[in-house]
Each structure stands twice: as structure tokens, then as C-alpha cells.
Amino acid sequence: MLFRFLPLFLLPLPALSSVTVYGQIPLAQTATAASSVDPAAPAVTTLAAYNDTVLNPPPVPSPMPSTAYTIEMPRDAAAVPGLSIPHVGAAFWGFSIEMSVINQVLGKNSSFIQVPFLNLMQNLVERAGGVVVRLGGNTQEHATLVDEITNHTVITKEKTDLSQTTRTPAVLYSLDLFYLANNISHLTNVKWFMGIPFNDSVNWRLQIAEHGQTIMGDNLLGLQAGNEPDFYDTNGHRTETYSPFDYFTEVGSLINAIDANPNIPNKHILIGPSLGGGGNGWSPEQVWDTGFLTSYGDRMYALAVEHYPNNNCFVQFGVGSLVIPQEVFHTYLTHDAGKQLVAPYLNSTMVAQTVKKPFIMFETNTASCGGFQGISDSYGAALWALDYGLQMAHSNFTNALMHIGGQNVFYNPFTAPPTNQTGFNQWTVGSIYYSALVAAEVFGKSNTSQIIDVGANGDSVYTPAYAVYEGGTLSKMALFNYIDDATGASDMTVSISVPNAGVPASVKVKYLSAPSVSVKNITWAGQSFGGRYEVDGRLKGDLNIVTINCDQAANACRIPLKAPGFALVFLSETDQALSLGQATQTFATTAHTKGRNTATVDQKVLSTSNGHSEKDRVSLGSTSHGSMNGAFGGETVVRAAMGVLAGVCAGVWVLKGMMR
Ligand SMILES: *[C@@H]1O[C@H](CO)[C@@H](O)[C@H](O)[C@H]1NC(C)=O
Ligand SMILES: *[C@@H]1O[C@H](CO)[C@@H](O)[C@H](O)[C@H]1NC(C)=O
Ligand SMILES: *[C@@H]1O[C@H](CO)[C@@H](O)[C@H](O)[C@H]1NC(C)=O
Ligand SMILES: *[C@@H]1O[C@H](CO)[C@@H](O)[C@H](O)[C@H]1NC(C)=O
Numbered sequence: 260m261l262f263r264f265l266p267l268f269l270l271p272l273p274a275l276s277s278v279t280v281y282g283q284i285p286l287a288q289t290a291t292a293a294s295s296v297d298p299a300a301p302a303v304t305t306l307a308a309y310n311d312t313v314l315n316p317p318p319v320p321s322p323m324p325s326t327a328y329t330i331e332m333p334r335d336a337a338a339v340p341g342l343s344i345p346h347v348g349a350a351f352w353g354f355s356i357e358m359s360v361i362n363q364v365l366g367k368n369s370s371f372i373q374v375p376f377l378n379l380m381q382n383l384v385e386r387a388g389g390v391v392v393r394l395g396g397n398t399q400e401h402a403t404l405v406d407e408i409t410n411h412t413v414i415t416k417e418k419t420d421l422s423q424t425t426r427t428p429a430v431l432y433s434l435d436l437f438y439l440a441n442n443i444s445h446l447t448n449v450k451w452f453m454g455i456p457f458n459d460s461v462n463w464r465l466q467i468a469e470h471g472q473t474i475m476g477d478n479l480l481g482l483q484a485g486n487e488p489d490f491y492d493t494n495g496h497r498t499e500t501y502s503p504f505d506y507f508t509e510v511g512s513l514i515n516a517i518d519a520n521p522n523i524p525n526k527h528i529l530i531g532p533s534l535g536g537g538g539n540g541w542s543p544e545q546v547w548d549t550g551f552l553t554s555y556g557d558r559m560y561a562l563a564v565e566h567y568p569n570n571n572c573f574v575q576f577g578v579g580s581l582v583i584p585q586e587v588f589h590t591y592l593t594h595d596a597g598k599q600l601v602a603p604y605l606n607s608t609m610v611a612q613t614v615k616k617p618f619i620m621f622e623t624n625t626a627s628c629g630g631f632q633g634i635s636d637s638y639g640a641a642l643w644a645l646d647y648g649l650q651m652a653h654s655n656f657t658n659a660l661m662h663i664g665g666q667n668v669f670y671n672p673f674t675a676p677p678t679n680q681t682g683f684n685q686w687t688v689g690s691i692y693y694s695a696l697v698a699a700e701v702f703g704k705s706n707t708s709q710i711i712d713v714g715a716n717g718d719s720v721y722t723p724a725y726a727v728y729e730g731g732t733l734s735k736m737a738l739f740n741y742i743d744d745a746t747g748a749s750d751m752t753v754s755i756s757v758p759n760a761g762v763p764a765s766v767k768v769k770y771l772s773a774p775s776v777s778v779k780n781i782t783w784a785g786q787s788f789g790g791r792y793e794v795d796g797r798l799k800g801d802l803n804i805v806t807i808n809c810d811q812a813a814n815a816c817r818i819p820l821k822a823p824g825f826a827l828v829f830l831s832e833t834d835q836a837l838s839l840g841q842a843t844q845t846f847a848t849t850a851h852t853k854g855r856n857t858a859t860v861d862q863k864v865l866s867t868s869n870g871h872s873e874k875d876r877v878s879l880g881s882t883s884h885g886s887m888n889g890a891f892g893g894e895t896v897v898r899a900a901m902g903v904l905a906g907v908c909a910g911v912w913v914l915k916g917m918m919r
């Protein structure tokens with residue numbers, strides 16, 4: 260949250276405009292994958308999502324933590340103080356999709372859904388029971404319903420000439436947006452969050468609440484009341500004096516408007532305060548202390564915050580100070596990273612329990628302003644996001660959402676190809692999708708999983724570990740080794756022990772593996788989604804589950820753990836998650852509409868819309884004039900001129916990539 264002001268003269272618009280994002284992505288083909296990749300493909304590697312940078316791993320720490328250590332965990336949860344709340348209902352990690360890239364990621368419209376997206380969701384659904392996805396971001400504040408969008412897309416941008424405009428071009432959406440989301444929910448168990456436009460707190464625009472509820476019913480879980488209100492002052496949405504109490508008053512006004520609206524049947528699914536926090540942001544306590552929870556608690560579906568650990572705004576927009584990825588890589592490769600991120604919220608997750616509300620990290624990723632090349636898509640980031648997620652779960656967050664942009668960000672968990680590439684390229688899975696997949700398995704779908712950070716190996720920041728209890732019994736251990744050491748000297752042997760001769764005869768282990776924290780090729784239990792442009796959302800390769808025989812006489816199961824490495828140890832050989840590789844239900848483009856098991860795919864549409872046709876190359880991804888900013892995480896409307904420039908440019912707004 261460092262850079263909220265962006266003088267107009269600093270905007271590198273010419274550079275940005277060279278990377279226009281194409282928002283209309285047809286269904287990817289699943290049949291002609293690698294064979295049809297054009298070796299002479301244009302310079303897509305210049306797009307951040309496909310950046311090749313490989314950083315140097317940090318050196319082996321000195322002093323080294325012990326490479327052989329014991330974790331003793333009681334069999335019964337009752338003997339373990341500090342266990343988290345049970346994690347219920349949906350995968351811990353869900354996703355946050357900026358409105359302006361919905362066409363790329365979800366699909367063009369309700370009859371034109373991205374099959375790789377369905378497969379990626381289904382892999383989480385079979386592990387965890389469901390997935391939550393938020394459609395929104397700062398663009399939600401000005402989102403405007405229109406009757407119809409030409410070319411049958413669900414989202415487009417308002418046509419404006421930035422050189423003349425005095426306000427932000429709005430994201431325009433059609434009613435079909437709700438049918439698109441609802442159709443996806445019919446195909447796989449995805450539930451949705453959206454946001455009520457908050458730019459105008461006098462004339463509330465409630466169409467998203469009305470149509471969302473009418474069309475999506477219970478598939479719409481919650482509606483954000485404001486997005487990062489603690490930055491409304493600095494980004495020009497409100498006056499400089501805008502305070503937590505002003506926000507409190509506006510939420511009250513919104514509730515009055517909802518109460519007066521007969522077309523909004525469920526008046527109790529708001530989400531707030533969605534603070535950005537950090538730096539100039541508000542603390543959650545400042546909002547709680549307005550009386551927010553006592554006044555509005557029963558109106559809330561969940562409480563939420565949003566936060567990123569760092570930003571890449573200097574490189575993207577020339578503001579703030581330069582962060583060199585190589586220099587900060589090590590800050591992601593330690594258990595302290597996740598602990599520091601959750602620390603400001605520990606009081607609030609307890610407060611949320613007292614009012615019996617979910618507490619959600621609504622938007623996060625490796626770094627705002629698009630993430631860092633070499634970090635955001637590395638195996639190191641996969642370890643970071645998995646540890647951060649488990650740390651949030653340990654700290655009683657109920658879910659967290661990974662933010663997704665277009666092709667011009669480094670941090671996507673998954674990326675659809677640029678429109679004009681779709682004939683020969685497919686999707687790309689980023690390293691942090693694997694973190695979401697593994698976390699889904701860590702908790703499973705029993706709705707009873709409780710987790711605890713066990714402070715392993717003398718609480719070493721390099722070798723964190725968590726224990727998971729299901730139905731009150733120790734069920735899994737999650738073991739990390741952040742150290743990168745190809746010599747093998749930093750490989751660990753983790754001895755798991757259960758009091759009263761409690762270890763079983765053997766345990767099963769799934770590894771999340773890569774040769775180094777720096778690389779991008781990752782396997783989970785031997786399987787992978789494939790490399791860049793090879794992804795259709797299905798795991799490929801043979802499932803490889805390792806059996807470790809325990810030494811029952813010594814009451815020890817000794818688990819080998821590479822440097823770097825992650826192991827998920829299943830103490831029960833009958834754990835259902837053990838059989839899970841690629842989800843049993845998949846979606847293929849050859850499928851026709853036959854009810855629940857198939858995607859809605861019209862072969863005629865498919866054959867004419869693979870990106871070869873000029874009429875299909877429509878620039879929809881961008882929400883600023885001539886640039887690709889729509890793909891940036893958490894876009895922020897930035898007042899273009901402040902201070903001495905205010906007299907000249909007051910009122911000029913530029914919709915830019917986020918400036919957190
Ligand atoms: C990766 O991104 C960085 C930062 O934008 C850029 O300097 C570099 O040239 C890119 N590398 C590749 C191989 O695309
Ligand atoms: C877990 O919770 C979800 C949603 O609350 C419910 O749909 C599902 O049936 C539950 N599963 C079990 C095993 O109780
Ligand atoms: C979706 O787009 C296709 C192709 O442009 C079009 O034929 C179809 O009618 C659209 N569906 C809806 C519901 O708009
Ligand atoms: C998808 O949405 C359309 C509305 O555009 C609806 O007619 C159709 O039944 C939906 N299909 C499924 C599988 O829900």
C-alpha cells in the first residue's frame with residue numbers, strides 16, 4: 260500500500276500500450292495441444308506470465324538448522340491446545356478475478372465457458388468439496404450494467420477517450436455475466452463473491468445484488484460492501500478526511516437501500532470491511548471500534564481483509580522505489596513470511612469467531628503491481644503460498660483468495676493464452692496453483708480439519724511443519740524444507756512420533772517437488788499440469804505415492820525431505836485423498852451439453868473461434884486507454900495529479916494497474 264498517488268507525467272503509457280490484452284478467449288482445444296504449437300510463435304515470452312527469469316536460490320543458511328529432528332504429536336486433538344477452528348466447505352485457497360479479465364478466465368459468455376478453468380476448479384472440488392471465487396477488484400466500484408454487449412461478451416469497457424475524459428472508464432457487464440457464473444456452478448461446485456459498486460454512496464447502484472441473487476441464488480455467497488475503503492481517500496474516491504466512521508455510515512446507508520429494495524431477497528450477505536491495510540491503511544480494529552460488528556454483524560456473510568507482502572510498482576509504473584527480485588527472493592523462503600502477513604489480523608480472527616463469521620483474505624499474491632519475475636511463478640513461491648495458506652488456516656482465517664490478472668502479470672495461478680495465440684497455444688499453470696491444490700488436500704472435505712503450526716525443529720524458519728486433525732484424530736503432517744541445496748547435505752529426516760507407541764506400521768507420503776526453489780517445473784505426487792501453453796487443467800503423468808515403513812519399536816516414522824521440499828504425510832492408509840490424482844470428472848471440448856457432467860460447448864462455435872478470425876480479436880481486457888492495465892492485480896483508480904498539479908489536472912482520473 261505504498262503508492263497511491265501517481266502523477267500523470269510518470270505514467271509510461273507508450274510502453275504499456277504495446278501489450279494490449281485481448282479479453283475474448285475462445286475455448287482452448289484439448290485435442291491438438293503440443294503438436295500444434297507454432298515454433299515461430301510471436302514474442303509472447305515478453306508477456307510477464309511467460310517470463311523466463313530464473314533467479315539464484317539463496318545460499319544455504321549458516322548456522323544450519325538440524326537435518327534430523329523429531330515431531331511428537333498426540334493422537335487426540337483434545338490434547339493439543341491452540342488447534343484452529345475446523346475448516347469447512349470449500350478449498351482453503353480460492354481465487355479473486357479482476358472484473359476486466361473475466362472473459363479471458365471464465366469464458367466469453369454463458370454458453371462459451373473456458374474448459375481449462377472448469378478442469379482446474381474440478382481438481383480442487385474433488386479434493387475439498389468446493390471452491391470460492393470472487394469476481395471483482397477496484398473495477399467493481401464503477402461497474403455498470405448494460406442491456407447488451409456486442410460480440411456476446413459478458414464484460415467490456417466503456418468507450419472513452421482518455422485525453423478528454425474527466426472520469427474513469429467503467430467496466431460494463433451484461434446480465435449474461437450472472438448466467439456465466441451460475442452455469443459454471445452447475446458444472447462444478449464453484450460459489451461466488453461479487454461486489455456492490457461503492458463509488459456513489461447516495462445513489463446506490465444495486466443491480467449486481469438484484470440480478471446476482473435472482474439469477475444465481477445460493478451460488479452467490481456474498482457481496483462486498485466496498486473494496487479497500489481505507490484507500491478511498493488517497494485514490495480519490497472520497498475526500499481526504501474519509502475515516503472508518505464515514506465508511507461505517509456509508510455501509511449503514513447501503514443497508515437502508517437494500518432493505519428498501521424488494522428485488523434483493525437476501526439482505527444478510529454483505530462482506531466488509533475489505534481493508535487494504537498496511538502503510539497508510541486502517542487497522543481492522545479501527546473499523547470494529549466504530550460499532551461495525553454490533554450494528555451490522557447480522558448483515559454480514561463474512562469479514563474480509565486484503566493484503567500483499569510487497570509491490571513491483573516501480574518497475575511497472577516508475578513510482579516508489581525499485582525492488583530487485585533477486586534481493587527479495589529470500590524473504591519468501593522463510594516461515595516468517597506468512598507469520599508476518601497474518602500477525603496484524605490475529606486479534607480480528609478471534610473477533611470474527613465471537614461474531615461467528617468467516618474471516619477471509621479477499622485478495623493476495625506474491626506482490627502487487629503484477630508480482631516479480633523469477634519469484635512469483637517459482638517453486639519457491641509455491642512453498643511460500645502453501646506455508647502462508649496453512650499459516651492463515653492455523654490463525655483461523657477461513658479462506659484466502661489468490662488474485663488473478665491477465666498475461667501481463669507474473670503471479671497468476673493460471674493464465675489463459677492471448678486471444679491471437681489460442682489456435683496454437685493453451686493455458687499455463689503458475690506455481691501457486693499447486694499450492695492451492697495441495698492445501699485443498701491438506702484439509703480434505705470432512706469439514707472437521709483443524710490445523711496447528713507445530714514450531715518444528717526448534718521453530719526453525721527454514722523447516723516449518725503443521726499437524727492436521729480430522730474428526731479429532733491426528734490425520735496428516737505437512738513438512739517444509741525451504742533450503743535449496745543440490746548437494747543433498749541439507750536434506751532432512753523428519754521423525755514423526757505419536758505418544759503411547761502410537762505410530763502406525765507405515766504411512767503414505769505425497770511430495771510437492773522441484774529441483775530448486777528457482778525453477779518453474781513442479782510435480783505433486785509425480786504429476787504435473789504440463790509446461791507453458793500445455794495446460795488443459797488436467798494433471799498428467801503417473802500418481803506417485805511413497806510408502807514409508809515406520810519403526811514401531813522406536814515409535815518413529817522417518818520421513819525423507821529434500822532441500823528444497825514439501826511432504827504431506829498421511830497417517831491413515833485409508834485416507835480418501837490418497838487416491839486423488841487427476842479429478843475423475845473432467846471437461847473436454849468434445850463434450851456436449853448433457854447435464855452436470857459436461858461443459859457447454861458448441862462445436863460450431865469452437866471451430867470458428869480459435870482466434871484465427873479477425874472479428875474475434877477484440878480488445879476487452881484493458882480498462883484504460885490503449886494499455887493492458889486491466890490485467891494487473893487489484894486495479895486501483897489513481898488520481899492522476901495531486902498537490903501542485905491539482906490545479907492543472909484536478910479531476911483527471913486514470914485507471915491504472917494497482918498501486919498498493
Ligand atoms: C522478464 O521480465 C523482466 C522485467 O519485466 C524483463 O526485464 C525481462 O526481459 C523478462 N525476461 C524475459 C525472458 O522475458
Ligand atoms: C461439508 O460442508 C459443506 C458445506 O457446508 C456441505 O455441503 C458438505 O455436505 C459437508 N460435508 C460433510 C462430509 O459433512
Ligand atoms: C456466446 O458467444 C457465441 C459466439 O460469439 C454466440 O454464438 C452465443 O450466442 C453467445 N451466447 C450468449 C448467451 O450470448
Ligand atoms: C447456461 O446459461 C443459459 C442462459 O444463457 C441457460 O439457458 C442454460 O440453461 C445454462 N446452462 C446450464 C448448464 O446451466
Ligand SMILES: *[C@@H]1O[C@H](CO)[C@@H](O)[C@H](O)[C@H]1NC(C)=O
Pocket residue numbers: 400401402403428429458459460
Ligand atoms: C459512479 O460510477 C458510475 C459508473 O461509472 C457513474 O455513472 C456515476 O456517475 C458515478 N458516481 C459518482 C458519484 O462518482
Ligand SMILES: *[C@@H]1O[C@H](CO)[C@@H](O)[C@H](O)[C@H]1NC(C)=O
Pocket residue numbers: 543544545547548606607610
Ligand atoms: C481486539 O479488537 C477489539 C475490537 O477492536 C479491541 O477492543 C481489542 O482491544 C483488540 N485487542 C487487541 C489485543 O488488540
Ligand SMILES: *[C@@H]1O[C@H](CO)[C@@H](O)[C@H](O)[C@H]1NC(C)=O
Pocket residue numbers: 340341342343344605608609612653654655
Ligand atoms: C484459533 O482459534 C482457536 C479456537 O478459538 C484458538 O484456540 C486458537 O488459539 C486460534 N489460533 C490463533 C493463532 O489465533
Ligand SMILES: *[C@@H]1O[C@H](CO)[C@@H](O)[C@H](O)[C@H]1NC(C)=O
Pocket residue numbers: 277278279301677679680
Ligand atoms: C498478438 O497480439 C500481440 C499484442 O497485440 C501482438 O503484439 C502480436 O503481434 C500478435 N500476434 C499475432 C500472431 O497476431
Ligand SMILES: *[C@@H]1O[C@H](CO)[C@@H](O)[C@H](O)[C@H]1NC(C)=O
Pocket residue numbers: 313774778779780
Ligand atoms: C526442471 O527445470 C530445470 C531448469 O529450469 C531443469 O534443469 C530440470 O531438468 C527440470 N526438471 C524436470 C523434472 O523437468
Ligand SMILES: *[C@@H]1O[C@H](CO)[C@@H](O)[C@H](O)[C@H]1NC(C)=O
Pocket residue numbers: 408409410415873874875876877878879
Ligand atoms: C465487436 O467486434 C467488432 C469487430 O471485431 C469490433 O469492431 C467491436 O469493437 C467489438 N465490440 C466490442 C463491444 O468490443
